[in-house]
Amino acid sequence: MKPVRKHQKVAELNSRQRAWLEIERRKLRPGMPEYQEFRRELMPIEIELGMGFDAQESPIIYKWKPGQEANGFLMVTGGSGSGKTEALKLFGAGIAEHGIPIITIDFHGDVTFPGQTTVRLRAVSGGSEFGINPLVIEPAYIRQMGLGAKIQREVSRMSRAVGCMSEQQQSCLYHVMEQTYRQFGIREEDDSTWGRKPPTLADIVQGLSDGYRSGIEAFDKRTISSCWSKLRRICSNPVFIRGEPLRIHDLLAWNVRLDCSRLDLPSQLLVAETVLEMLFEAGRGEGEIPVKPETDADRYRAFIMIDEARVLTMGRGSPDASEHILNIMASQCRKFGIGLILASQMCSHFSREVHTNINTRLAMKRMDPDEAKKVAMHMGLVPRDLISSESPPGLGYFCGASTGGTVRLRLRQLAD
Ligand SMILES: Nc1ncnc2c1ncn2[C@@H]1O[C@H](COP(=O)(O)OP(=O)(O)O)[C@@H](O)[C@H]1O
Ligand SMILES: [Mg+2]
Structure with a gap:
């Protein structure tokens, strides 16, 4: 890039030089969101x-x-x-x-x-006040694939993370996740509900322990409790349940x-x-x-x-x-x-x-x-x-x- 000459008129500058001046004037640095606005002028990547x-x-x-x-x-x-x-x-x-x-x-x-x-x-x-919530809804995904696919994906992910969960335990988790989204008022058929506050993993273990107490149709108590004990630890990690999901x-x-x-x-x-x-x-x-x-x-x-x-x-x-x-x-x-x-x-x-x-x-x-x-x-x-x-x-x-x-x-x- 040609350096900006002293006394060079602004009108003579090319768009890249102008971008640099603006970046300097606003004291922007890489890592600030506003800096990324200039990315077109900073191309190609080398x-x-x-x-x-x-x-x-x-x-x-x-x-x-x-x-x-x-x-x-x-x-x-x-x-x-x-x-x-x-x-x-x-x-x-x-x-x-x-x-x-x-x-x-x-x-x-x-x-x-x-x-x-x-x-x-x-x-x-x-730790940081931020967390990650795997249950956050991405509207584009739900529109294309449906909430059922989202839940299935989370069930597989949880199962991979904690080690193998049996088919029964996975379907029990699926059931509880589905119920929990419903309790939070999030329904696949109504896209106006997709922006509602999503549940966290803490709500899922809560759902499992409530299910253990009051029973869940089609799942015996042993399945519910083994599912709960596999997930309890990861689901209570503050990283996944903190207020502000990234x-x-x-x-x-x-x-x-x-x-x-x-x-x-x-x-x-x-x-x-x-x-x-x-x-x-x-x-x-x-x-x-x-x-x-x-x-x-x-x-x-x-x-x-x-x-x-x-x-x-x-x-x-x-x-x-x-x-x-x-x-x-x-x-x-x-x-x-x-x-x-x-x-x-x-x-x-x-x-x-x-x-x-x-x-x-x-x-x-x-x-x-x-x-x-x-x-x-x-x-x-x-x-x-x-x-x-x-x-x-x-x-x-x-x-x-x-x-x-x-x-x-x-x-x-x-x-x-
Ligand atoms: N390109 C380099 N030139 C000089 N020293 C280097 C270079 N890359 C790494 N080192 C030195 O080697 C050490 C190990 O490098 P690191 O990148 O941590 O290795 P790795 O991630 O492969 O285990 C570093 O502490 C660093 O000081
Ligand atoms: Mg390394």
């Missing part, structure tokens, strides 16, 4: 990755340009301490700087970068990092799956992006970044399960303008569906031989390239259209 050497051995600065890739999926793999989290911070800061919303689901609590707003989800009082547009407007490091595994899973689903539904609600997007702002409405994605993919059940939200997103995100950045130590932490759809890869050096063999195959490398116990963190290979194939590079590290 994020400096670091230094490498081109075919002639001349030094070159490589960039990730998601607009040149077939989609916005980026997978980062590499051994512990190889620099994955640092790489994610680089991507996150770059996306935020371009005014594109980015949500970070942070299981370890260390993916911090400029331009984000941290919400610490804690199971004890004194809405997807807040998460996007403030580039929220959800620090889930203080939650137990079932709650981490429920938070992550719920947020992914919220984002996906919001994208679906807005409709598909244009077939030929004019700029990256049309191509990418939002990014979501997940470090230690193994927690989500391997937490419960198989990563290959077709109803797994990551698998649904992997195949459908691009058309709704959602970019997905995932990091984990091993590529086997991801399903076949995810591998098929991932377009851009970053493999950090320092892999064990078995892992190196698998990753090398995806990137046109030989395993030897990826194995090194000596190599310093930050060395790796990036493979994408942005770099014209696989290149070796040393990743830039964000200043503290």
Whole structure:
């Protein structure tokens, strides 16, 4: 970008320079909702990755340009301490700087970068005053799929989060959820009721314990009580029952990092799956992006970044399960303008569906031989390239259209 010359007339400035002046005048910074209003002027998305050497051995600065890739999926793999989290911070800061919303689901609590707003989800009082309510109604979803499908989806999600629930327990939960929505006055056939205050998970366990006392037709007491005891713990977690549930547009407007490091595994899973689903539904609600997007702002409405994605993919059940939200997103995100950045130590932490759809890869050096063999195959490398116990963190290979194939590079590290 050409710098603004001293005394240059405002009329002579191009729209990008004018946007910068306005951003400066209003003292806007990445991470403020108003900053995102300028995203069109900040396109294309180009994020400096670091230094490498081109075919002639001349030094070159490589960039990730998601607009040149077939989609916005980026997978980062590499051994512990190889620099994955640092790489994610680089991507996150770059996306935020371009005014594109980015949500970070942070299981370890260390993916911090400029331009984000941290919400610490804690199971004890004194944590953030915000929570996540999986029972919030997305009107676009109900219109298309119906309330029954929404309830079924929540039942499966709860069942995955707490470990397997039997068919009987799941249908008991379905019944209680249906009743509870009805008690809250929310009815599928009347869309004017969809905006009413939704129940929380606390209302569901309450429904189960009331059901135990007064009986629920078609379910014996043993089923009701076993269902209750499986769900009691997760449903009473303050994260899911707090007064102010975070809405997807807040998460996007403030580039929220959800620090889930203080939650137990079932709650981490429920938070992550719920947020992914919220984002996906919001994208679906807005409709598909244009077939030929004019700029990256049309191509990418939002990014979501997940470090230690193994927690989500391997937490419960198989990563290959077709109803797994990551698998649904992997195949459908691009058309709704959602970019997905995932990091984990091993590529086997991801399903076949995810591998098929991932377009851009970053493999950090320092892999064990078995892992190196698998990753090398995806990137046109030989395993030897990826194995090194000596190599310093930050060395790796990036493979994408942005770099014209696989290149070796040393990743830039964000200043503290
Ligand atoms: N690109 C880099 N350049 C220099 N040092 C780095 C780089 N990336 C990571 N490091 C150093 O290595 C350490 C481990 O990096 P981290 O990203 O946490 O690894 P991982 O997430 O793969 O376990 C960090 O504390 C950091 O100081
Ligand atoms: Mg890490």
